Amino acid sequence: MSCIQVVIIEDEKAIADTLIHTLEMDGFKVAWFSTAGAGLEHLKAISTDLLILDIGLPDANGFELCKQIREFSSLPIIFLTARNDEIDRVVGLEIGGDDYVTKPFSPREMLARVKLRLKPHRVSAPLLDSFQSKPVLYSENYDYYYAKQSLGLTALEFKVLDKLVSQPRQVFSREQLLSSAELCQESMYARNIDSHIKAIRNKLRTAGTDELIHTKRGFGYFYEPV
Incomplete structure (x- = not known):
């Protein structure tokens, strides 16, 4: 499930x-x-x-x-x-x-x-591919795909991106993203989220987009659908 x-x-x-x-x-x-x-x-x-x-x-x-x-x-x-x-x-x-x-x-x-x-409806691919001109970001089998291309996320990167995508435009702090990834929330680890966000952005860029994950300075990060 x-x-x-x-x-x-x-x-x-x-x-x-x-x-x-x-x-x-x-x-x-x-x-x-x-x-x-x-x-x-x-x-x-x-x-x-x-x-x-x-x-x-x-x-x-x-x-x-x-x-x-x-x-x-x-x-x-x-x-x-x-x-x-x-x-x-x-x-x-x-x-x-x-x-x-x-x-x-x-x-x-x-x-x-x-x-x-x-029971009769188990779907896993994006429902708009057949008619929507813009590529979409979607998840399947613990990875995210953009324009049908796998991002190749690590487990931690998947959890972080999944948290951001779950509530578009909602700003999440580094501590909240660490929690979603089930990592220690001590201040010395909080900045590690920045490197994971950078890795996710690089993988999105490789797949053809770099406009989805945004920084709210002083607060954290948020996902903005194209």
Whole structure:
């Protein structure tokens, strides 16, 4: 399960935290977004295996977002909503949803539904390659690829880049990146992250891009999708 990528688009942090804990405890990798715009951008850039999608989002209707996603992806989508009207369930399924869960829900039931929907849909390559003109960065088998070219990351480099990519535009300190790589966070080691970032940038440059990892002076580093 450790390579399976699940995205949650849900604006209620308490619900998202419950889902993240449940899925990560079972070995899934999870990315959470509180708005439709941020979630859609991530889905266009990063290979994803399943989406849990709230219908009532602050910046868009989940049904409309589903329609946009279906223009480029067939990944399983589980709708999550506080409404239990039959018409909502029918509409959700007709526009391309695979399942429908109402709040409040049992975390164990949600986990079972996720596993059920993943069975016929195990994807690992980027879903946009067939139509998107720009190359994308995506992960597969503990490495990252750009324009279908392996970066050849070490285990530590993969963990660092994976942390940055998990939350685009979020600035991470050296200490946070060390923690993600499961390394000592003492100050004497913190600067070692700089050399690993340099190595990652060199490998991205070799693959054809050097515009993805940025420095926030005095704070740390962040990932900016092209």
